[in-house]
Structure formats: structure tokens, C-alpha cells
């Protein structure tokens with residue numbers, strides 16, 4: 258059955274809509290996205306609707322989180338298709354502001370989280386997280402959600418948003434939902450459309466290298482240098498792959514670790530270009 262979705266384009270209307278829901282005592286779940294939706298995004302919508310009475314999905318390709326030479330202008334967009342997909346889910350409203358609505362000519366306020374933004378993605382995309390935490394703060398202020406759902410696909414981003422939400426006392430519950438994958442294991446991403454047929458096959462090296470790490474850990478390896486070096490071997494066989502990093506970090510702090518300890522949880526994080534397309538993936542390991 259198709260669901261009628263309210264489309265909201267201004268911050269003032271968004272605040273008014275949320276205020277009305279609150280006067281009806283309804284809880285609000287927010288799912289922030291950049292659109293070009295896939296099953297990964299839709300799984301976040303399901304998680305939000307399980308927890309809340311009303312669900313708001315935001316669609317905004319946020320210019321401040323793209324670096325100068327990144328893909329902001331060519332980032333895939335298809336609003337009609339997104340609405341079609343969302344209307345098959347329990348979604349009440351889509352917040353779809355323009356860039357001008359969010360960033361006025363005189364805009365000059367940014368939100369920055371310190372330590373945890375510096376390494377891994379932060380090394381390769383220096384301004385990225387500042388753009389993310391700024392837009393998420395603006396979305397929180399417009400939508401005023403009780404719950405916000407993010408994907409573990411962007412594990413460092415989710416950890417940063419949790420830190421920011423606690424530090425700035427937003428009073429919002431942040432939920433992190435699992436990675437949704439294609440049948441062959443490639444993590445779903447809006448950017449996967451950039452891949453040619455051959456690159457799409459080559460991209461499986463990310464998942465394969467995570468699988469090989471899991472096997473090494475299952476057979477008792479605890480030295481992260483050895484695990485990473487075993488993983489790297491797989492990339493040298495894929496000519497379109499340009500590995501940016503593989504890191505093993507403690508789950509909450511994102512501190513890099515030399516020896517894995519029993520009782521702790523870790524992320525194995527990968528960023529790799531396949532041709533011109535930059536992909537990220539990760540695996541959460543609990544010992």
C-alpha cells in the first residue's frame with residue numbers, strides 16, 4: 258500500500274510540523290540521508306518507525322561535507338524515485354530543503370568534534386566531518402527528533418554524531434543500524450552507480466578482505482599489523498583498486514590498536530578507490 262508523504266522544503270515549516278506532532282504527544286524519528294535511496298537507507302526507516310510514532314526522512318546533498326575535488330556536483334540525485342521508495346514505508350514527512358534554505362548568504366556557524374574526527378576518514382577528507390556535524394545539528398534543530406537513526410556503514414560518522422549529541426546535550430537517542438549488503442557482499446551505497454561492470458566485480462575485494470581478517474581472528478591471530486598485512490595482499494591483485502587505508506580501531510574511541518584483547522570490540526575500517534570511485538566498508542568484531 259502507498260503512503261501519502263508530506264514534503265517540507267523550509268526549516269520554519271519543518272519546525273511547525275514537528276511541533277504539531279509533539280502537541281499530539283507523538284515521538285519523532287529522523288533518518289538523515291543524501292537521497293538516491295537504496296535498501297540500506299530503507300532499513301534505517303524501518304528502525305525509526307519501530308521506535309517512533311512518526312518518521313521524518315531528510316534528503317539533502319550537503320555541500321559543506323564534500324571536499325573541493327570531490328563529487329558534490331555529480332552526486333546521484335532522483336527525488337521522484339526516492340519518494341516512490343519511501344511511500345512504500347512508514348514515512349510521514351520528507352524534509353527536502355534547498356542549499357540556500359540551509360546555508361544563507363551570511364552563514365558562518367560550524368560545529369566541530371575534536372579528537373575522533375582527526376584520524377581515518379578525517380585524514381583523507383579533512384573538512385568532511387565538520388560539514389556532517391554542522392548539517393546534522395541543523396537537522397536536529399529543524400526536525401527536533403526524539404530518535405535519529407544512522408548506518409554502521411559510516412561507522413566513524415555514527416560515533417562522531419553520538420559524541421556530538423552527548424556533548425551538546427541534544428537529548429536525542431542516536432541509533433546505529435547494521436550494514437545492508439548486496440547479495441554478493443558489496444555494501445550498498447549511492448556511489449555504487451559510478452562503478453563500471455568490471456569495477457563492480459573488483460569492488461568485492463573490500464568484502465573479501467574483511468572476510469579474510471575475520472578468518473585470521475577466528476583462528477587466533479591478535480596482532481593487528483599481521484591482520485592488516487594479510488588483508489593488503491588481496492588488493493595488489495586488483496588493478497583498479499587504490500587502497501587508502503585499512504585500520505583496526507577500538508569500537509568507541511576509534512583509537513588504533515596493536516593487539517586485540519578479549520572482552521573488547523573493534524572496527525576493521527577500509528577506504529579504497531575502485532577506479533575513480535571511493536568506497537568505504539567495515540566489520541565490527543566482538544571478542
Ligand code: AMP
Nearest residue numbers: 290291292297407408410411436437445
Ligand atoms: P547517505 O545518503 O550516504 O549520506 O547515507 C545516509 C545514511 O544511510 C547514513 O547514516 C549511512 O550510514 C546510511 N547508510 C548508507 N549505506 C548504508 C548501508 N549499506 N547499510 C546501512 N546504512 C547505510
